[in-house]
Amino acid sequence: MLSVVVNFYNNRREAMNTLHSLTRAYQRDTGAIEFEVIALDHGSSQPLEEADVCAFGPEFQYRFIETKSVSPAAAINAACREARGDHLLVIIDGAHILSPGIYALAQRAFVQFAAPFVASVSFHLGPKQQNESVVEGYNQQVEDGLLARSAWRDNGYRLYTIAGAFADPGMGWFGCAFEAGCFGISKDEYLALGGFDERFVARGGGLVALDFFQRALAREHGDYVMLLGEGSFHQFHGGVASNATKAAHPWKEFHDEYVRIRGKPFARVPRRPFYFGTLPNEALAATRISAEHGLALWQKAVAAGEA
Numbered sequence: 001m002l003s004v005v006v007n008f009y010n011n012r013r014e015a016m017n018t019l020h021s022l023t024r025a026y027q028r029d030t031g032a033i034e035f036e037v038i039a040l041d042h043g044s045s046q047p048l049e050e051a052d053v054c055a056f057g058p059e060f061q062y063r064f065i066e067t068k069s070v071s072p073a074a075a076i077n078a079a080c081r082e083a084r085g086d087h088l089l090v091i092i093d094g095a096h097i098l099s100p101g102i103y104a105l106a107q108r109a110f111v112q113f114a115a116p117f118v119a120s121v122s123f124h125l126g127p128k129q130q131n132e133s134v135v136e137g138y139n140q141q142v143e144d145g146l147l148a149r150s151a152w153r154d155n156g157y158r159l160y161t162i163a164g165a166f167a168d169p170g171m172g173w174f175g176c177a178f179e180a181g182c183f184g185i186s187k188d189e190y191l192a193l194g195g196f197d198e199r200f201v202a203r204g205g206g207l208v209a210l211d212f213f214q215r216a217l218a219r220e221h222g223d224y225v226m227l228l229g230e231g232s233f234h235q236f237h238g239g240v241a242s243n244a245t246k247a248a249h250p251w252k253e254f255h256d257e258y259v260r261i262r263g264k265p266f267a268r269v270p271r272r273p274f275y276f277g278t279l280p281n282e283a284l285a286a287t288r289i290s291a292e293h294g295l296a297l298w299q300k301a302v303a304a305g306e307a
Contacts, residue, residue, distance in 0.1 A: 002035040002107060003085030003187070007072045008094035009204075010044045013140060014235040017147070018091075019056050021098040026156060029104040035059055038079045039094075043067040071205040073196035080190055089184045092196075092209045095239065096122065096181040096232035100156035105227050105277050106184040112276070115222030118184035119177060119213070119273065121231045122167035123286070129165040130236055130243050143236050159233045160282040167234055167242070172286060173226055173275065174294025176268050176301075179213040181232035189222065199261050203240045206254035207266060217269040228277035229287075270307045272298065 004022055008015050022037050024030050037056070041047045041064045053062040065075045072092065080088055087110050089102070102120060109118050125143055126133045146162040170177040193215055200208035217224055234242055241250055258266050279287055301307035 001085035002033060002087050002089060002103065003080075003083035004035060004037045004089045004091070005040065005076060005079045005083065006037065006091040006094050007040045007042055007076055008044065008048060009042045009072070010046055011094045011237055012046055012048060014095040014237050015039075015048055016052070017097050017235060018094050019053060019060070020153065021100070021156060022060075023056050024059065025057075026100055026153070027098075027103040028100045033103055033107050035103065036061065036084060038063065038083060040065055040072070040075055040079055042072045042075050043069065069201065070203045071198075071201045071208065073198045073200055073205050073208050077195040077198065080187065080195055083187060085187060087184060087186050088190055089182060090190075091182045091232070092205065093181065093234070093239070093242070095235045095237045095242075097152070097159060097235065098156070098182055098232050099159065099230045101277070102182060102227060102230050102232075105230055109225045109227070109276050110184070110186070113223040113225055113274070115186065115189055115219075116184075116225045117189070117216040117219070117222060118225045118227060119180040120182045120227045121172045121177070121290075122179070122181035123160070123163035123231050123233050124165050124167050124242070125159070125163050125233050125235055127164040129167070130234065131246050131249065133164075134236070134243055135245055138236060140236055157280040157282040160231070160280070160286055163231075163233055163286070166286070166290070170268075171293040171297075172290030173228055174290045175297055176270060176294075177213070177226075178268060179210045181234065183213065183216070185216065193219075197261065200257060202254055202257050203250065206250075207258045210266065211258065211262070214267075214269045217271045224271055224273040225276050226273035228275045229279040229283050230277060231283075270301055272307070
């Protein structure tokens with residue numbers, strides 16, 4: 001069984017799109033997949049309606065977390081411990097809409113690989129990274145128009161046509177990833193790694209997702225599997241980091257917390273994944289950009305003896 005844990009915070013608009021992308025009707029080839037979706041509402045001042053969440057299907061359940069914590073790490077860990085599935089899909093930011101092949105491809109990866117850590121690539125909807133487009137007038141209303149015109153609910157891969165940038169400088173499938181908007185791992189492996197480190201108490205968890213991603217890659221056992229052609233698409237919602245202008249970005253605050261916890265600066269683990277999947281036509285332009293960037297990055301790392 002697959003347990004999908006998705007976290008929301010004041011995401012009423014975005015949640016309806018994200019939850020739709022987690023349904024059996026939207027995700028492809030799910031007929032033989034048993035799954036549950038645990039929708040967390042982490043202390044929202046404008047919480048979701050339980051009836052709205054459960055209306056997406058019998059697989060959906062809603063949990064409102066009464067808390068003053070601004071980090072969702074503890075709540076996500078609790079949901080993962082209580083999950084009924086053998087394998088987890090974790091989405092720390094409920095503003096991410098998933099592409100429609102993630103369930104089926106992740107399920108195949110769990111069968112194909114021993115103890116895999118399964119990653120997907122994150123994109124920003126809109127013409128650029130939202131940290132840049134926000135100063136040029138990009139907002140929820142503009143995004144609503146893009147989503148409507150794309151008809152993504154009929155074909156989720158059309159989201160690639162309205163996503164102008166990768167979500168971080170990792171630059172996609174062929175680069176060196178910082179994190180994943182949606183990742184998969186066995187429940188036992190997640191718990192053995194300690195889950196999200198609950199010492200990360202900054203807004204939105206700070207670098208907690210980046211920290212877990214790098215720890216998962218640094219495991220001495222198990223495979224690192226990248227879902228080729230699949231992704232998650234970040235909606236504009238005024239996020240403390242994803243939608244802050246570059247001048248107001250809280251990276252220093254988050255990185256200072258990371259250094260206090262880990263005793264060293266943040267650094268990516270230079271590990272190349274197994275590529276698992278295929279490329280939809282809509283993703284070819286993003287693939288070219290990612291491949292060009294990744295080839296240059298890994299050639300440089302090899303020359304420097306870093307990979």
